Structures are given as C-alpha cells and as structure tokens.
Amino acid sequence: MNRRIQLAITSLAWRFKGADVARRYEELMAREYWPVEKWRSCQDELVRIFAAHCYEHSPFHRRRFASAGLTPSDIRAAADLPKLPILTKNDVRQNADQLLADNFDRRRLRLGHTSGSTGAPLTYYYDASVTEYTEAGLWRDFSRCGWQGGEKIAGMWGLRPANLLASRLRKAICNAVGLVYLSAWKVDDDQFDRWSRLLNRARPTVLVAFASVGGRFAHWLIEHHRSVPSIKGVFTTAETLYPPQRQALENAFGCKVFDYYGCQEVPHIACQCELGRMHVNPDMVAVENGPADELGRRLLIVTGLRNLAMPFLRYAPGDTAVLLEENCPCGRTTPLMELGISRVSDVFRLPGGKAYPSLYFVVRLQRGGFEGVETFQFHQDRPDHIYLRIVRNARFDGPAEKRLAATAKEIESEMDHQARVEIAYVDHIEQSASNKHHYARSDVK
Numbered sequence: 001m002n003r004r005i006q007l008a009i010t011s012l013a014w015r016f017k018g019a020d021v022a023r024r025y026e027e028l029m030a031r032e033y034w035p036v037e038k039w040r041s042c043q044d045e046l047v048r049i050f051a052a053h054c055y056e057h058s059p060f061h062r063r064r065f066a067s068a069g070l071t072p073s074d075i076r077a078a079a080d081l082p083k084l085p086i087l088t089k090n091d092v093r094q095n096a097d098q099l100l101a102d103n104f105d106r107r108r109l110r111l112g113h114t115s116g117s118t119g120a121p122l123t124y125y126y127d128a129s130v131t132e133y134t135e136a137g138l139w140r141d142f143s144r145c146g147w148q149g150g151e152k153i154a155g156m157w158g159l160r161p162a163n164l165l166a167s168r169l170r171k172a173i174c175n176a177v178g179l180v181y182l183s184a185w186k187v188d189d190d191q192f193d194r195w196s197r198l199l200n201r202a203r204p205t206v207l208v209a210f211a212s213v214g215g216r217f218a219h220w221l222i223e224h225h226r227s228v229p230s231i232k233g234v235f236t237t238a239e240t241l242y243p244p245q246r247q248a249l250e251n252a253f254g255c256k257v258f259d260y261y262g263c264q265e266v267p268h269i270a271c272q273c274e275l276g277r278m279h280v281n282p283d284m285v286a287v288e289n290g291p292a293d294e295l296g297r298r299l300l301i302v303t304g305l306r307n308l309a310m311p312f313l314r315y316a317p318g319d320t321a322v323l324l325e326e327n328c329p330c331g332r333t334t335p336l337m338e339l340g341i342s343r344v345s346d347v348f349r350l351p352g353g354k355a356y357p358s359l360y361f362v363v364r365l366q367r368g369g370f371e372g373v374e375t376f377q378f379h380q381d382r383p384d385h386i387y388l389r390i391v392r393n394a395r396f397d398g399p400a401e402k403r404l405a406a407t408a409k410e411i412e413s414e415m416d417h418q419a420r421v422e423i424a425y426v427d428h429i430e431q432s433a434s435n436k437h438h439y440a441r442s443d444v445k
C-alpha cells in the first residue's frame with residue numbers, strides 16, 4: 001500500500017481510538033517539562049483526592065485508616081503516605097471485595113489478572129479511565145524517542161494464540177489501529193527472518209520488546225547484516241534489561257533503548273529518558289522507598305493514583321528500587337529512580353541459611369563469558385541443587401563448554417558447596433505464563 005495512504009489510515013485509526021485518549025495525551029504531554037514545584041503540587045493534590053476517595057468508598061482502606069488512627073485530613077501530601085500501612089499482594093488477594101470502591105458499578109468494571117510468574121496470581125478491577133491514562137502515558141513515553149501520534153508501533157506479544165482464527169483476528173485488529181504484531185510465542189531464526197521482513201514492510205517507528213527476546217533478535221539482525229531503519233526508539237519492559245542486551249539493541253536498530261517499568265495492577269510507574277535515567281510518572285503514581293529486606297534491598301511502594309475503582313494505596317508489587325535525590329540533565333524535573341535488578345522473590349536460599357539474590361548468578365555467568373550461549377536460566381529446584389540450563393548457539397564449541405563447566409564449579413565453591421550446579425543443555429527454556437524469561441528462578445521458599 002502507498003505509504004502516505006497507509007499513514008493517513010493509521011492516523012485516522014489513532015484518532016478513532018478515542019478522542020479521550022488523545023485528550024489525555026495532550027494533558028500528559030503538557031506536563032513533560034514542568035518545573036519541580038508544579039509537579040509537587042500536582043501530585044500532592046492527586047494524593048489528597050485519592051486518599052479521601054479510599055477512605056470514603058473503600059471499606060478495606062477505611063478500616064486501615066481507622067486502625068492507624070487517621071482520617072483523610074492526615075494525608076495532605078505524598079509525604080504523608082508513609083503514615084498508612086503497606087498493602088501486600090496477600091492483602092489484595094484476601095480482601096478484593098472489600099478493596100473495591102462502593103461508588104463504582106462492578107458490572108461495568110474491567111477485570112485483570114496478573115500472571116503469577118512470581119507468586120500466586122492476583123485478580124484486580126479497573127475502569128475505562130485507567131486504560132485511557134495507560135495508553136496516553138505510553139504515548140508520552142514513546143514521544144521521548146521522537147515518535148509522533150499516528151506513527152506505527154511494533155510490539156512483541158507473547159500470548160499463545162488460542163487458534164488460527166483468533167491469531168489472524170488479533171493481527172487484523174492490530175493492523176487497523178497501527179500496531180505491528182510480532183508473535184513472540186515461539187522464536188527461532190525463521191521467526192526473526194519474518195519479523196525483519198515485516199518490520200521493513202510496515203515501517204513502525206517504535207518497537208516494544210521483551211529484553212530477552214529483543215536482545216536475541218538484535219544479535220540475529222547484526223549477524224545477518226539486516227537493519228530496520230524506520231525504528232526511532234526501542235522500548236523494553238517486563239524483564240530486567242542487561243547492559244549487553246541494551247548494547248545489542250542500540251547497535252542493531254541504530255537508536256536509543258528506553259526501559260519502562262510498571263506492573264499490570266499499577267501500570268505506568270516510570271520510564272527512562274533519552275539519557276537513560278528512569279523518571280517516575282508523578283501524575284500516575286506516588287512512589288516511596290519502603291523498608292530494606294535481609295539483603296539490604298529497598299522495597300518499592302507505589303500508590304496508583306488513577307485506579308479509583310480498586311485503589312492500590314501504598315502497594316508493594318514485589319520489586320526493589322532506590323529513589324534518587326538527583327536532577328537529570330535532560331531537563332525533566334520528575335523524580336529519578338533506579339530499579340532493583342532482582343525482584344524480592346528472586347532469592348536463592350541455601351541449606352545453610354545463606355541467601356543470594358538472583359542477580360549474583362547472572363553476573364557470575366556473564367563474568368565467565370556468554371560466548372556460545374544463546375540463552376540460559378538458573379533454576380533452584382531443591383535447596384541443595386541448581387540447574388543451569390543452556391541453549392547453545394552456533395558459536396558453541398569445546399572451549400565454551402569448558403568455560404561454562406569451570407564457572408559452575410566456581411559458583412559451587414563460592415557457595416561453600418552447599419548446592420550443586422548442574423549444567424543441562426536444552427533446546428528450549430520454558431517461559432512463564434506471561435512469556436517473561438527468568439534468568440534465575442527458585443522454587444525454594
């Protein structure tokens with residue numbers, strides 16, 4: 001199809017997608033370079049409204065206010081939030097009905113489920129305005145690479161197609177609204193070849209990718225001397241983005257990589273700017289540093305300011321992060337944070353009581369060298385046993401095998417031989433239900 005006609009159709013679809021989203025987008029974009037005082041008062045006002053709403057309409061939160069001896073007049077600003085107790089995933093699971101606000105018609109609410117990749121799944125509710133803000137917020141993130149409204153967005157979706165018709169229908173819908181659908185359910189060289197051709201035909205300007213699959217695709221493009229010149233920015237999410245993956249993506253696509261962070265139940269928490277610093281979105285969430293855990297990592301606490309139907313007030317999504325007292329030279333004054341690279345649950349506990357964050361294993365393998373390794377996973381299935389699953393690539397050879405064996409022995413020795421590290425060469429590593437790749441996971445709680 002003629003490119004101009006296609007762009008016109010996409011633009012139309014973009015507008016059709018909802019005047020409300022476009023309006024939200026304008027609203028959010030106007031704040032991008034606000035001075036710090038303006039941001040602070042905007043967030044404080046949102047927090048005040050949100051806290052009062054929780055107290056008035058959510059039976060669970062009203063009880064929590066009462067047990068802490070508080071009323072909404074005690075929560076006047078974001079800085080007052082730590083007066084309230086933390087909302088855990090278990091609290092949400094056990095009190096879902098009581099959390100729901102009584103001024104929403106439940107039949108009109110949308111239902112969401114977390115994948116449960118790091119614990120039992122969670123069910124949550126939200127209303128249409130959350131979707132509008134989430135969409136508009138994503139567009140604000142995309143604007144950081146130069147993306148403009150109406151330009152196509154390519155995304156890797158890891159959903160298993162229910163059937164061929166559903167899969168085709170999904171593709172057709174995506175196409176109609178300017179999305180390029182890359183099925184990441186199963187990836188191999190043939191799939192990368194198809195993606196490369198499809199991207200060059202459709203010419204999207206933004207690519208949304210899982211860090212693991214995106215990184216592998218980037219290596220494939222480099223090795224096969226292919227390029228996708230239309231891409232202005234690659235946005236990674238849902239998984240930890242390691243420096244070698246960022247480097248490969250930047251080299252393959254010739255543009256910057258922006259890592260963005262949110263969880264399904266509280267979306268749109270933060271996104272990196274063009275300088276690679278992660279900025280919090282204070283008009284979507286209020287973020288706090290919670291208490292430190294046994295490994296000294298600070299729990300991340302978020303208050304999702306946009307979901308009034310099921311309010312997540314001082315919620316701990318299970319990630320770690322550090323809020324920074326610094327300014328970013330990019331000119332944005334929103335708070336900066338550094339996302340902890342491992343989730344709270346990603347800890348390997350050994351029989352002697354010692355605990356290692358999952359990052360330790362990844363860094364240890366990286367130090368030994370990734371040559372010959374297509375992808376990998378450390379998996380602790382018993383307290384004294386860890387699998388190191390390896391998918392080999394074409395460069396795998398004898399020296400690579402020796403190096404990996406030596407690294408496994410070194411890890412055993414550093415752990416005082418409390419666990420055995422067994423290397424297993426496999427063709428494929430099972431992904432989690434949401435198709436996230438976990439480089440390290442433990443079944444030992």
Ligand SMILES: [Zn+2]
Nearest residue numbers: 273277328330
């Ligand atoms: Zn910045």
